[in-house]
Amino acid sequence: MSTTVPKKITLRTADNHEFEVDEAVAMELGTVKTFFDENPDATDEPIPLPNVSSKCLSTIIEYCKFHLSLRARGNDSSSAEEEGKVYDEELIKTHDNESLVELILAVNYLNIKDMLDTLNQGVADRIKNKSVEYVRRFFGIENDYTPEEEAEIRAQYEWAFEGVDPDDD
Amino acid sequence: MGKELDGLGYLPLHIILSKLSPSDIIKVSCANKRLRGSASDESLWAQICYQELQLSTPQDDHGNPLPCFMLAYKLWRDAFSMYPWPLVKRVKRCWDKLKKWFNNNFPEAEATLRRGASESDIEQLQTVLKVKLPLPTRLLYRFHDGQELPDNPKTASSSWLGIIGGYSFYNHLVNVYLLPLHQVVAKTRYVIRYLGFSSRSKCVIVASSFAFSRKLFFLNCTNGQLFVGTRKLLTDSEMIPCVPNTLIRSVHDLYCEEQQDAMLLWLEEHGRRLENGIIKVRKEGDYRSINLFPEVPPLCVTTVTNGVQVRASAVFVPEFADLLDEAEKFTFAYSIRMSLLPEGCVINGMTFVSCQLNRRHWIIRADGEVVSSVDAEAVIGEYPLLHPGEGEFVYQSCTPLPSPSGSIEGHFTFVPG
Structure with missing residues (x-):
């Protein structure tokens, strides 16, 4: 164990909040790591993250801290793996559709591969077996097909539209 | 958003x-x-x-x-929109596995597989024979309409290309083909018309041997079970089921989770045996064919004595079964393969470069009871001479048993030099 005080890095969000985190946590963010790799002489100035809100960043930092501590316990520990899964499930559960998409955008920008994968799985699970209308509402998008065009796709891919779950919202 | x-x-x-x-x-x-x-x-x-x-x-x-x-x-x-998609994927995997094996080990046989049958081919068979094929079987035919059959089954080397394979002992030579739909129709109508077979049984012939002797496989279209004819097939319509009944279910149900008919289970098991090397291609005379005698333990046993290696395995011969006969109800064929290991025949520290079979001694049991004990010269009239590193001397024979389980044990006497 190193006895020196761990280096701190300051991150500044789009809404101008500053987060001071351990270097190890900051290095979990691919975008930040790349910045330091490319600028080894960077000063202690806060790193601006113009595409990330403070709400998202605090969730992301919590996630990184938690998974770092799990990894520190060693990869062979199956209880760590199980705890990680429970944490990820809880993370998905506590976000509604809109905030989940917002979080994905932030994580995608920050390039945190594992977290992005977890969140994308969460989205996939939510639109799995759901209707086309549900998918539109989920992504907040307009239908830009003519009724004829849409009917044609549905007719062409009849097998895809069997056994759809109720939308439940 | x-x-x-x-x-x-x-x-x-x-x-x-x-x-x-x-x-x-x-x-x-x-x-x-x-x-x-x-x-x-x-x-x-x-x-x-x-x-x-x-x-x-x-x-x-x-x-x-x-x-x-x-x-x-x-x-x-x-x-394949008219079929449950999981079943389509499973049938494709089954064929893929078989074709991969054939491609690597027996390409001549793979070349006999016919193109898939159309839905209308299948409908036509169903109309003519007044049956409804189980879904898995229908799908198997959609991928391949059986095998292209040999033109002249008595002589052609193609008589040995059956993908189900067989065995031979004495003058009994069996090699089973998967029939194309037009042959399913022709052969099924033949047995119904000329052999007094009931059309109400809803059985169709799906596979048969082609050269010299008859081994016929019937699919019961109502319950999805596969049967093989016994010695009394033609006189008494006697057949034996090929797959445990408990494994078969929902053969016509489009909406259930897992349709299981005997035809698909049977081909999947055949694929597993080929893939795992349990059965192999063997050359007999001029022809290569799938040989159903197991090649690996536990179904094949190997013993080495003084440098002489003997391998033995057995198969049930359903076409010789006679379920109403007390003493000779079930017939089993066995295959014995003997060879001399490269170091030669070693007895008390002395090495001999060859040895010759002199006698055999067999004790055959049915359910633990000795039914036959043979101690005599030669095997099938031959005295094979073994040399180190030469290929195996292989012979087959058979024995009837009153019970479905039994054993055969014994020893050979070789003379060194």
Whole structure:
């Protein structure tokens, strides 16, 4: 164990909040790591993250801290793996559709591969077996097909539209 | 939230789509045009075609090349839209496994597989024979309409290309083919008309031996069980089921989770045995064929004594069974393979470069009771001479038993030098 005080890095969000985190946590963010790799002489100035809100960043930092501590316990520990899964499930559960998409955008920008994968799985699970209308509402998008065009796709891919779950919202 | 979608970008959308089923991806593509673009990504559909159909190039179900994987997947789904998709994937895996093995080990036999039957071919058979084929069997025929049969079964080398294979002992030579639908019709009508077989049994002949002797497999279209005819087939319609009844279910049910008929279970098990080397191709005389005598433990035993190696395994011969006969109810054939190991025959420290079989001694038991004890000269009239490193001397023989389980044990006497 190193006895020196761990280096701190300051991150500044789009809404101008500053987060001071351990270097190890900051290095979990691919975008930040790349910045330091490319600028080894960077000063202690806060790193601006113009595409990330403070709400998202605090969730992301919590996630990184938690998974770092799990990894520190060693990869062979199956209880760590199980705890990680429970944490990820809880993370998905506590976000509604809109905030989940917002979080994905932030994580995608920050390039945190594992977290992005977890969140994308969460989205996939939510639109799995759901209707086309549900998918539109989920992504907040307009239908830009003519009724004829849409009917044609549905007719062409009849097998895809069997056994759809109720939308439940 | 339209703003977010634009920012969602290519990468996360691609990852999300890659975690969805093909049906869900299609629904996403139906949501709007932008999503359709992402959902039409070729790498996405290449992955799906590989996972579900083990396709590494885009092609239809007849092997014709196509411009892209998305179209390939759609055409596959369309071609089999009348079947449960999980069953389609399973039948394809079954054929793929068999064809891979044949391609590597017995390409002459793979070349006899016919192109898949059409739905109308199948409907026609059903009308003519007044049966409804179990779903798994229908699908098996959609992939391959059986085998191209030998022109002249008495002479041609193609008489040994049956994908089910067989065995030979004395003058009994068996090699079983999977029949094409037109032969299923012809042979089934023949047994109904000339052999007094009841058409109400709803049995159709799906596989048969082609040279010299008769081994016939019947599929009961009502319950999905596969039967093999016994010695009393032609006189008493006697047959033996091939697959445990408990494994068979829902053979006509389009909507259940897992349809199981004996035909698919039987071919899957055959594929497993070939893949695991339990049975192999063997050359006998001038011809290569699938030989049903097991080649690996526990069904094949090996003993080495003084440098002489003997391997032995047995198969049940259903076409010789006679269920009403007390003493000779079941016939088993056994295959004995003997060879001299490279170091030669070693006795008390002395090495001999050859040895010759003199006697055999067999004790045959049925359910533990000795039914036969033979101690005599030679095997099938021969005295094989073994040399180190030469190929195996192989012979087959058979024995009837009153019970379905039994054993055969014994020893050979060899004279060194």
